[in-house]
Amino acid sequence: EADIYQTPRYLVIGTGKKITLECSQTMGHDKMYWYQQDPGMELHLIHYSYGVNSTEKGDLSSESTVSRIRTEHFPLTLESARPSHTSQYLCASSPRDREVDTQYFGPGTRLTVL
Amino acid sequence: KNQVEQSPQSLIILEGKNCTLQCNYTVSPFSNLRWYKQDTGRGPVSLTIMTFSENTKSNGRYTATLDADTKQSSLHITASQLSDSASYICVVSDRGSTLGRLYFGRGTQLTVWP
Secondary structure, three states: OOOEEEEOOEEEEOOOOOEEEEEEEOOOOOEEEEEEEOOOOOOEEEEEEEEOOEEEEOOOOOOOEEOOOEOOEOOEEEOOOOHHHOEEEEEEEEOOOOOOOOOEEOOOEEEEEO | OOOEEEEOOEEEEEOOOOEEEEEEEOOOOOOEEEEEEEOOOOOOEEEEEEEOOOOEEEEOOEEEEEEOOOOEEEEEEOOOOHHHOEEEEEEEEOOOOOOOOEEEOOOEEEEEEO
16 A cells, blocks of 8 residues: 555535645655546646755646645645546656566545536 | 557456456567556555566566567466455566656456456
């Protein structure tokens, strides 16, 4: 079982609200990722980080933002949620300096925007 | 275009039976191929990772094969159990960037009936 945690697990909010999805890992991993996954569809990378103060946008354009102030913490923020943001958001981490690194996933946050 | 295609999209088998899931990819260059298991409402969990030089790898009742020449992989599940019901995702990594970009398939939804 991977030591990576996401809160909340489920969130239902109204349009226009600001939300922050939390992700924490206790494995000391340098690399962290945020993926978006719709039902029956593949995971899409929306943000990643190689370490503290390092953040990059992924392949799928997203209106969300991320920060990496501490190694273990990689929160994702939506300033103004819209129904199009309804999806499952998965956080993952992996150790640096490995040729083949396994990504460890959190349990996910299922977001519904009304 | 780099793609990962999985088949079948869904599969129902009886408990105790074996099954094989397929993954075809067009990702180039190729670094490694991973199979993940994703339970409903949870994050993916790594089952196997295979590099170019490996053509088979086992993890308990799960056996993955890789044919890098034909760009095909399979995941064989032996003596299925009810707990095997999940989505099985094939993921291919390229060598084209420092990130080692991952390409995700849409998964095969396996249901095991008693």
